[in-house]
Amino acid sequence: MTAQPAPPARRTGLIIAIVAGAVALLLLLVCGVGVFLWYRLDGGGGGRDLSAVVNYRETNPDALGREHQPDGSTISYPMRPPAGGPHYNRWQNCNGDIYPEPIEEGNAVHSLEHGAVWITYREGLSPDEVERLAERVRGQTYMMMSPYHFLGSKVTLQAWGYQLMVEDVDDERIDEFIRQYRETATVEPGATCGGGITTTTR
Secondary structure (H helix, E strand, O other): OOOOOOOOHHHHHHHHHHHHHHHHHHHHHHHHHHHHHHHHHHHOOOOOOOOOOEEHHHHOHHHHOOOEEOOOOOOOOOOOOOOOOOEEOOOEOOEEEEOOOOOOHHHHHHHHHOOOEEEEEEOOOOHHHHHHHHHHHOOOOOEEEEEEOOOOOOEEEEEOOEEEEEOOOOOHHHHHHHHHHOOOOOOOOOOOOOOOEOOOOO
């Protein structure tokens, strides 16, 4: 039987070059996707930088006492709306509750202790803007929202020890704040958001 001639060297070199090129292209693609995702989520995610969040756990931990006070008693908070501190015995229901009127601060703060994010908005916000905020709350556990008297910014978000103020209901930091702090900011792990009161101050 006649032995087959060895493949030409240049064909072998061409195959190696094609394989190496394909591997390099695949690595470039994977790295590109990774960089894009990092940029979107962390490095330049279109306004998702949470450096504007006030961290009272670091700046004013003494304001975050957890004492229960009698319902209806006067509680003085150093921040408005409050983002933690002494609170009433009963919590505000916070399973996607959308309150059309202001709620008692003492009940709301108790909900924050349980891990809720409380969205507050300036009274007089347009119905369309209120609805765009409500879409983030409706059907979500550990979430609630309500208007707030004399709010310093158009919208604020509170979790236990954290607060963010924004001037646009479409600000992407709203979603990032919710993602970061809903349930995770609790200082009473396992506490429910159900079974709370649903009354407002009006």
